[in-house]
Structures are given as C-alpha cells and as structure tokens.
Amino acid sequence: MNPDLSRRRNIFVTRIEALTADTKRGWTVIVERDDGSLVELSGFSRLTLVNPRFGAVNYGKSPSGVFDQWAFHEAGGGGSVIVPFVRLATGEIFVGLLRESRPLQSDNPVLNVPRGMLDPGEDHLQAAKREFEEETGISGVSVFPLDGEPVNPNSTFFETWGKTPGGSAEGLHFFAIELPERFLVYNLRHCEFLPIFLAIGSGDGFTDIGIARLIRRYYGKPSFP
Numbered sequence: 057m058n059p060d061l062s063r064r065r066n067i068f069v070t071r072i073e074a075l076t077a078d079t080k081r082g083w084t085v086i087v088e089r090d091d092g093s094l095v096e097l098s099g100f101s102r103l104t105l106v107n108p109r110f111g112a113v114n115y116g117k118s119p120s121g122v123f124d125q126w127a128f129h130e131a132g133g134g135g136s137v138i139v140p141f142v143r144l145a146t147g148e149i150f151v152g153l154l155r156e157s158r159p160l161q162s163d164n165p166v167l168n169v170p171r172g173m174l175d176p177g178e179d180h181l182q183a184a185k186r187e188f189e190e191e192t193g194i195s196g197v198s199v200f201p202l203d204g205e206p207v208n209p210n211s212t213f214f215e216t217w218g219k220t221p222g223g224s225a226e227g228l229h230f231f232a233i234e235l236p237e238r239f240l241v242y243n244l245r246h247c248e249f250l251p252i253f254l255a256i257g258s259g260d261g262f263t264d265i266g267i268a269r270l271i272r273r274y275y276g277k278p279s280f281p
Contacts, residue, residue: 069129070114073102079122083126109175110173111130128215130173130214132175132183133174134174136183137184140188140247141233141270142239149274151252151270155167174220180231197233200233201232202232203273206229207265228265
C-alpha cells in the first residue's frame, strides 16, 4: 500500500465496519469517469472518501446490524453554531441572521446564523470565534456557550460518538454573542435582525435549535399544566 494512503487510513476512526459475505447490500457505488461513462465498483470491503481538513465518508457494514451504510465523520469532531443577538432594555431580543447561498439546501439564499466546522487543532469555542469573524467581519466579541448537549446533525449518516482532540464531546456545539444595540442599524455584513420569535421560523434546523436555546436562557423553560 502507498505509505501516504496507509497514513491517511488511520487519520479518521469510524464505526463503519468492513463488508462481509452476508452483509445485506442496498447501496451501489458508482463512479463517473472523465469521459462521462459510469462504472459500478465492486470487490472492496470498505470505501473511504477522505479530506484531511473536513473528514471522511466511509461506506461499509453498519455497526448496528447486517446492512450496508455510509457515514461521515468530521475531522475536528463537529462544528460550532453561533447566534448573534441584540437585547433591548425592554427585554425584547433581536437575532441576527445571515443571508447566504447554500445550494444543497435551496436555490435561493437562505437565512441562518453563522456556523462552521472545526479547523485542525481547534476546539469548539475557537471555531465559534473564527467563524463569526469570517462571516460577519467582527472580531473581539465575547462568545458564550448555550446550555444543552452537543447535537448530531443527522444520526443516520453522521458519526458523533467520540471526543475531540481537546476532550469535548463531538457534534454541534451552540454559542451566542450579545451585540450592542447600535447593531440594529449598523450594516452588519449580509445580516438581518429579526424579533426572536420570527427568527426561529427561518427554516434552517441549526438556526432554530440555537434560537430555541437562546429563548430558554432568557425567557426560561416552558411550564406545562
């Protein structure tokens, strides 16, 4: 085996196992060549697509049964979601949403809070600060965590069972940044401030989770009869 490939093989751990003769296969691996022709791959026990910065997609036998499955394990162990907000003296809260292009989500720009994956060597808090600065152009702000367990983006296809290099649980961690009231009129890059109970209906799941945690922090846990 190529030494570089052998090294990469051990970069990312996974619970996707090697295919066996009795594995019930429902997925087909198809490669499109440069000439446009399609080739079905066979004769392998596990398939891995690797990007050292982002992570690895593994296809093989599911750890939960006898079926085949693919799963993505992020290199840094997850990502950070940051909810920027302005809180008025009246207690009213406005949440800053960025209008961004996300072609895999919609044909039109979508409203969402800043978020991103961990770079190599980062922890979730460092990633939150970096992503917020990259997406808004603002630095030197105070970032604090929002209470709650880390979130798996899609437990069918994402692996978040481990620990990050820094020792925290893998998955999405949620943070918030309180901005001064002047930001309601300041031209924050691609950002729109909406009342918190309108912002939670943006249609983006990560955004809605972050805002829900912000609501719990400032409006308290709901009471039920």
